[in-house]
Amino acid sequence: MSSSTTAAASRCPVAHAGHSAPNGCPVSARAAEFDPFQDAYMEDPAEFVRWAREQEPVFYAPKLGYWVVTRYQTIKDIFRDPITFSPSIVLERISPTSDEALQVLKQYGYAMNRTLVNEDEPVHMARRRVLMAPFTPEHLAEHEPMVRELVRKAVDRFVNDGRADLVDQLLWEVPFTVALHFLGVDAEDREKMRRFSIAHTVNAFGRPSPEEQVSVAHTVGQFWQFAGEVLEKMRRTPDGPGWMRYSIRQQKLYPDVITDSYLHSMMMAIIVAAHETTAFASANAIKLLLQHPTAWRDLCEDPTLISPAVEECLRYSGSVASWRRRATRDVVLDGVSIPAESKLLLVVASANHDGDHFVDPDLFDIRRENSAEHLTFGFGAHQCLGKNIGRMEMQIMIEELSRRLPHMRLAPQRFEYVHNVSFRGPQHLWVEWDPARNPERRDPSVLGSRHPVRIGAPVARDMVRPLVVRAVEAVAEGIVRLRLASPDGRSLPRWSPGAHIDIECGETGLSRQYSLCGDAARADEWVVAVQREAASRGGSAWIHEHVRPGRVLRVRGPRNHFRLDESAARLLFIAGGIGITPIMAMADRAKALGIDYEIHYSVRSRAAAAFEQELREAHGGRLHLYVSQEGRRNDLSRLLAVPDERTRIYACGPERMLGELERLAARWPEEALHVEHFSGGARRLDPSQERPFEVELRNSGLRLQVPADKTLLEVLRASNVDVQSDCEEGLCGSCEVGVLEGEVDHRDSVLGRAEREAHQRMMACCSRARCTRLVLDL
Structure with a gap:
């Protein structure tokens, strides 16, 4: 180790001998210098810790006194175990509070206690169950008209100005007003409340100087007193609207669960939590969309993309950089031993860019299939209760701006952030546009249009990608190959062998799944093959009759639940008819990895043998073709006669063939057989x-x-x-x-x-x- 690393290690709370971390010590040179209180971390925390995510996923940061965790699965596993990893330190001050600041807080009677975000089990879930009803989608839908009206009026005030600071004029004001409405709090001095919020964030998550601590303490103390006054006013009208009055009513039913101290602490914490993260998330999202003009244009043209876009923005550049936990016992994380009582900084922004979970994680793709699996809201028992009201607000604000100011662009500016370890978003977001180009000047009906809000995670059917048909080629009797590309030539997301896409067939929205069968390394096109089925329900027949080069198709995906086990010693590929499509890419991958493999491909006639020549050129003697009209059939019972624990079988084809394989593979190891179906078997609910x-x-x-x-x-x-x-x-x-x-x-x-x-x-x-x-x- 270098001398600087040695010095840092001397402050490390664990013994170093025989440690499995790099250099035999959990403090490397970069770990010793880790400091999140700087612009580079606030601007892009995922990039700031890329080195850790890729090389040292868990490290001790002596400047912070925390163990830093950076990978997706590890952080998710921590979230799912609130007993081993206590949330009790979530609101704990990062820096020790000076005696003078403590005295100031004491003057105000400050006694912040546990809230939903930082209390342990079993108390936490008991309270959460009692208080969660107003957060369900059914109840949240009641607030949508109010949110729309607030957003419309806010945009009205600046739409003809040609320039605006969206944070000051929309993105802070709307979430703040919605938060007060949801909580049932009367609107107070907005600037005072904003000052309260910033002070609360700096107090709990920042690193103020001793002088700043005193000033912050006064503001936090005033906030505490204000929260108490609001709570007492609500107690006098407990039957009124809002979540806090709902909590007061629940206290009468569950006095041991909902205590006076708890209500006061929640009143203060929720005023901040209910709007600050949404304001930051909205600012990050609009900044990100405008930095990616093509995504912004796509969203403006197709508002069904707004819900998926919000989710990808939360993944790519969310408002929560990290959460904190305390280890209640000795644990091992990513090979690093963590002693009991250690403090953990879970950098969820890094987890959201983990390539082991998100394919091509640094690509901003508003049609990403699994973007909703981000950890910005946390996971498990402590997942953010207000996530769906935040999603609703973000969708409505983005919809209003995209409909009324689609020509909006970022103005030149330097983005500034409140330095803290947890919450991030620019303090200002200046945008510009030409008011003469406002759509509502030409068509006033723009003002009246509305797009349905998705309360909850986006549905996959909204993640539509328009692709132009580059070529339609006959590859066998009744089978055509489609080459699909982005209309503007952009690269397409990567995919893995076994993946399929969904193509909308016709004007009815009928959707059918087709396996990708081209070169997985090519980013300029996706390739599928479609066989015209004799009993087509409208999908394959429509493609054969109507799809021609130049046509734009609506496509979703790629998605993969037929993944290849690349650790297998031997692979047996079995295909029947058009089932060869997913097998082609798998065989190519097996060849590239040097895995022993065979392809067994059955067709009705030689004319129906799609891709025969390509397969022979690529795989030679590993390809075994069976043509039933020529008297050669695949003897599946012989092929699977001797179970082999080293072999994995991948099969796609007619249901009769797959059923026979499942029967024959019953004597094989349970994990041996993997099949792909493209016909639904689910019955309607009766x-x-x-x-x-x-x-x-x-x-x-x-x-x-x-x-x-x-x-x-x-x-x-x-x-x-x-x-x-x-x-x-x-x-x-x-x-x-x-x-x-x-x-x-x-x-x-x-x-x-x-x-x-x-x-x-x-x-x-x-x-x-x-x-x-x-x-x-x-």
Whole structure:
């Protein structure tokens, strides 16, 4: 180690001998210098810790006195275990408070206690269950008209000016007013409240100088007294509107759960939490969209993209840089030993750019399939209660601006931030535009249009990508290959073998899934092959009859629930007819990795053997072609006669073939067979034939009842639990949730035999419980 590293290590709280971290010590030179209280961290925390995410995912930062955690799965695992990783330090001051500042706080009677964000179990979930009803989508929908009116009036005030600071004139004012309305607090002096919020953030998450601490203490003390005064006023009118009055009424029913001290602390904390993160998130989002003009243009032209765009903005540049936790026992994180009572800084902004979870994480893609899996809202029992009201506000503000000022652009400026470890967003956001080009001057009807708000995570069907058909080529009898590209020549997101896309066929929105079968390394095009089915339900027939070069198709994805196990010693690929499409990319990948593999491809006739020549050129003797009209059929029983624990089987083709494979593979290891279906098997919900069941959400601490006339997906959404979906037919795999306990009545066409028998995953849109209770990994 260098001398500077040695000096830093001398302040490290753990023994270094035999440590598995780089250099045998949890403090490397870069770790020793880590300091989040600077512009570079506030501007882009994910980039600031890229070195750690890639090389030292967990390190000790002596300047901060915290262990810093940077990778997605590790942070998510910490969130899901609030017993081992206590949230008790979330509001703890980063810097020790001076005696003078403490005396100032004492003068005001400051006694901030536990709130929903920093209390331990079992008290936390007891309070959360009692207080969460107003945050459900059903109740939040009641606030939408008020939010729209606030946004419209705010934009009215500057729409003809040609220049505005969106933070001052829209993005702070609207969330603040909505927060007060939601809480039931009368509007007070706005500038005073803004000063209170900033002081609270600096006090809990910043590093003020001793002189600044005294000034901040006075403001925080005034805020504490103000919160108490508001609370007492509400107690005199407990039947009035707002969440805080709801909490006061709940206190009468649950006095041991909702205490006086708790209500006072929550009043102060929630005034900040209810608007500050939304204001910052909105500023970050609009800044980001305007820095990516193509994304902004796409969103302006297609408002269905607003909900997915909000989610990608929260992932790419969210308002929460980090959360904090305390280890209650000795643990090991990413190979690093962490002693009990250690403080952890979980850099969620870094987790949201982790390439092990998000494909091409530094690409800003408003159609990203899994953007809603970001950790900006946290995860599990302490996930942000107000996430959906924040999403609603962001969607409405972006919609109003995109509809009325689509020509808006960022003005030249230097972005400034309040330095702290947790919350980030520019203090000002200057934009410019030419008022003469305002659409409403030419068409006043612009003012009256509205796009439906999505309360909750976006649905996959809204993540539409327009792609132009570059070529249509006949590759076999009744089979055409489509080459698809961005209309403007932009690169397309990367995909992995086994991935498919959804193509909307015709004007009805009918959607069909097609495997990607081109070169996965090419970013300029996606390739699919479509066979015209004799009993087409409208998808394949429409493509064959109407799709020509130059046509623009609406495409979603890519999505992959047929992933290749690249650690396998041997791969056996089995395809029937058009099922060769996902197998092609898998075989190419196996060849590139040097894995032993064979391809067994069955077709009805030589004329129907799509890609035969390409496959022979690429794979030579590893390709085995079976043409039934020529008397050669694949003997599956012979092929699978001897189980081999080293081999993984990947198959796609007719349902009869897949059923036979599942029967024959019953003697093989459970994880051996993987199949891809492209026909739905889920039956419609018939309440007269169903039975209700209970689900426990292990990470969220909720117990929910799924009645006979509701799907699990519907119940989860109604309870403010994020689950994405698309087809809702058990075919696409979007709504998959993890199962920890219980047996599942699988009704999807996604999971293979081994996956079904394991009862570790289920599709929330269609599958149900075989038992009376399931425990889910949510």
